[in-house]
Amino acid sequence: MSTPTLEPTAEDVRERQIYRSFGLTDAEYEQIAKRLGRLPNYVETGIASVMWSEHCSYKSSRRILRRFPSAGSQVLQGPGENAGIVDIGDGQAAVFKIESHNHPTAIEPFQGAATGVGGIIRDVFTMGARPIALLNSLRFGPLDDAHNRYLFGHSVAGIGGYGNCIGIPTVGGEVVFDERYTQNPLVNAMCVGLISHAQIATGAASGVGNPVLVVGAKTGRDGIHGATFASTQDPHAKERSAVQVGDPFMEKLLMEACLELIATGKVVGIQDMGAAGMTSSSAEMASRAGSGIRLDMQKVPRRETGMTPYEIMLSESQERMLVVMQRGEEQVADAVFAKWGLDATVIGEVTDDGMLTITEGRQIAAQLPVALLVDEAPVLTRPSSRPAYLDALLPGADAVVQASAAGDFTDDLLALLAQPTIASKEWVYQQYDSMVRTETFVRPGSDAAVVGVPGTAKALAMTTDGNGRQVYLDPYAGGALAVAEAARNLVCSGATPLAVTDCLNYGNPEKPETYYLFERSVDGMSDACRAFGTPVISGNVSLYNETAGVDIYPTPVVGMVGVVADRSHITTSAFGTVGARVLLLGDCNTPLTDGLGGSEYLAMRAPEQKLAYALPAFDLTREQAVQATCLAVIQAGLVQGAHDVSDGGLMVALTESAIAGKCGLAIDFDEVLPRTDYSAAQQAALLFGESPSRIALCVLPSDIARVRDMAAAHECPLWDIGEVVASPAIHVRLGGEQVVALSVLQAETAWRGAIAQWMK
């Protein structure tokens, strides 16, 4: 029983150039026809176009991605699978990946963000791993705009709505606000799972005659051509119907059923149906095994009548997986899925002909070589040219700012703390269940989240970091800094960094300047990954993030996971030990030469100049010394609190530590920086400049000598800059005078309430 359709013929597809509306160029279409030796029909054109879309083929980025280091003794699974895997010892492994859902979020923020979370969770449990934590890296336009508030509020609700329901704690992430993201928000979702080595599953369709099953939700007409839509320039011109709708309850059942099924040992291969649904999952599974797959569309459980093979193959209905079982073991899947009230339906089998064959009953609807779809997708060498603005940046130390009317920097500090990028993200994370599974040692709000590994003394630390403005100002250093900051955050929590997953968000790669930023930042990230011994094991690229011809900042986001060898090493950013000293690892005086380039302070005080000055200098060797010292002193038990210095500079870092520790701080630079003739700009740079490679530590006086010795052994500068005090106030002396004086309550009120004020 085949459904009559009014599908265009193969000739129509060519003559009316229908392939163009699927995103294929004339040359690409000709290449496909030539390879087939005939004109592809409508279904085949749809399948090939989605597989060759930027989203699935990585055609603009693939050549550049090869520059990332991806090997290491800890790597059990590198890029190319649903998620990467690293060894954490004792026969256990961490499985993780980050993925973007930017374009859907721009159109429908709640579902766009929610399905981003759903997709990344599937990528992790597909590997056989139990998801244990979620993180989200978000970018929105400024909150003084109502549409930005709508996108931000609904994205957060969508993320929470999915993760909370499925019962995986959302433990960390970041949120940045800048007008460059106004029409084009970024939602990058990361999931971390745990697995024993023996349970690792892969997405390969091997074994001729093995049955292929679709499991989980029924297939509908939603999200058709979603992957193509994510690969084009103006998402706003596209239809909202290309955005999928998530059902976290269905995914919870699917997750439990899949983990139960994988544990039976009867699964040959399993893959999530994400972008390009059944098309990409079947083609990729066959490609990994060097096999073919034959699928009968009439057997696919559908939730709508009259669906054509074209619609079924291109649907992006959520919460579905493609599973290859051992032949004769289909009933094992039946039994497991029936318990969870889900479908597990045999829809085809593995073949050895290297073809993806789609039938409708006995009639062939499409037949394409797997190699054509996966391996022969174009790999583009895009033109690249260095943007002129990079050579016109002024030295950071030239940025001029005046002291505030009060003559000191107290008001500036309060204003900076209330900048939404710097302010507490409590408004966001209080909408996320961060505690379910009862293994969350460090909840959102510290440098990295820390989640226990059940049954061991170990824990995993995890973070996401990226600073688009820095990458814009210096793509190479900015890329390296994203990796360095992620590693620094892990080290501050007491973890040894293990590996990286990255989400590479950029503008239109067809612009040579944008492509240059992409290339250079990948180079910077790659070199930093090599320096820290943290290979890239998984990731995702999101291009065409532009609106009306204006690109977002080049925004690579680094997701990093580290292992805390012993839970006693877990350290937070709270400075709450009265009488302890405040030490600074790294340099206290570099801001004098680095100035305020790239800083949040400059963006606040002189928004028109925020892209005019060069970034502070970055030295990977110094960064390594700082991080090695920090980890060593933490592991030696000498540290009460540790906080990396990043957005907002030293004063913001210290204030956050005081707030978290519910103590005051008496900071005195006069001894370490004895000059009295600093200009206002120099003072501002010392207080708020964002020179990298610095960590503030809280150390008992009795431990300082040992900390000094260890810092010296690592050739890491160490400065004693103040004391944790019981009186709940922050006082700072610099250049012979008091430059900041405020109560911790004042600081906390400004910092904690800022985002909630906007979102009322």
Add this chain to the structure above:
Amino acid sequence: MNTAVLQFPGSNCDEDAVKAITQTTGKPAELVWHTAEDLSAFDLIIVPGGFSYGDYLRSGAIARFSPAMSAVREAAERGAYVLGICNGFQILTEAGLLPGALRRNESLQYRCAIVPLTVVRADTPFTSGYTTGEEIYIPIAHGDGNYYVDDATLALMEQRGQILFRYAKEHNPNGSVDDIAGVMNERGNVLGMMPHPERAMHEWLGSADGARLFASILTTWRNAHEHANA
């Protein structure tokens, strides 16, 4: 003490409840699928948190029809202890085992935080390890935790001592009537609460105050058991 933790499709705090019981009694609780019809072997039945049936229609509204809930009703009638946490509390009110209903949070947002509670009564099987008026810290994580009950029933509940936990003054996170966080049935063997005591089992989780709730149940059960055997 034999403990069952019910599992509905969509339960997600079931394993945490099992861990809390293991920590308290040294013996794991048994996970019981929602199709179970017989719970006569159990002294304590925990209806855990999560999103049973996706919270579709209304939180707890579908789960109340499962066979296991009939068995929970029978268990409550024979005097077994029943503890509903979060979604479990919602299910128990939907099933009519506890008075009142849980509405959308006043903020219309999901809320996850460690909140201060006041122990209203410390002379119950569930709270004997606390002192009356004590302030304890227990996490909440819910979107529908806004407890409602009409004035007449509330007065009756007050009179009968059915309110066991209140959110501390100025810390009501969801708009609950009379700051109510946890209520007991009239007989005193069924407790429903929005906060998650099973998430407050260690200082490193942010609070260990929940551990005493499970210890209270165990102590009460032991005392009754030893008394019966004596």
